[in-house]
Amino acid sequence: MATFLLQFSYSSASTKALIDKPQNRRKLTEKMISSAGGSVKEMYFCFGDFDGLAICEFPSNVEAASVALAVGASGACSKFKTTVLMTMEESQEAMKKAGKVRKAYSPPTA
Numbered sequence: 825m826a827t828f829l830l831q832f833s834y835s836s837a838s839t840k841a842l843i844d845k846p847q848n849r850r851k852l853t854e855k856m857i858s859s860a861g862g863s864v865k866e867m868y869f870c871f872g873d874f875d876g877l878a879i880c881e882f883p884s885n886v887e888a889a890s891v892a893l894a895v896g897a898s899g900a901c902s903k904f905k906t907t908v909l910m911t912m913e914e915s916q917e918a919m920k921k922a923g924k925v926r927k928a929y930s931p932p933t934a
């Protein structure tokens with residue numbers, strides 16, 4: 825399973841609905857994520873650039889993208905951002921492979 829950070833900002837209509845009727849959106853989010861074959865590991869409400877975030881696992885990028893597309897099509901969010909997360913072990917492996925790839929790379933020159 826791959827891990828993803830999903831960040832979202834509610835549309836003004838969604839924000840108004842949440843103020844008019846405060847609600848915990850985690851169970852509904854878990855239902856949506858699981859329908860795509862994923863699971864929610866953490867979920868937070870926040871303020872700043874985004875209104876909330878969820879750390880989720882999906883079998884692949886395809887399932888994560890299906891959630892992003894479904895949320896985007898709903899109009900409930902004004903912003904939705906998906907970021908692939910790597911474990912420290914995965915990043916170390918990438919660093920090792922980068923050492924090999926670097927030998928085959930030729931940067932642009934003037």
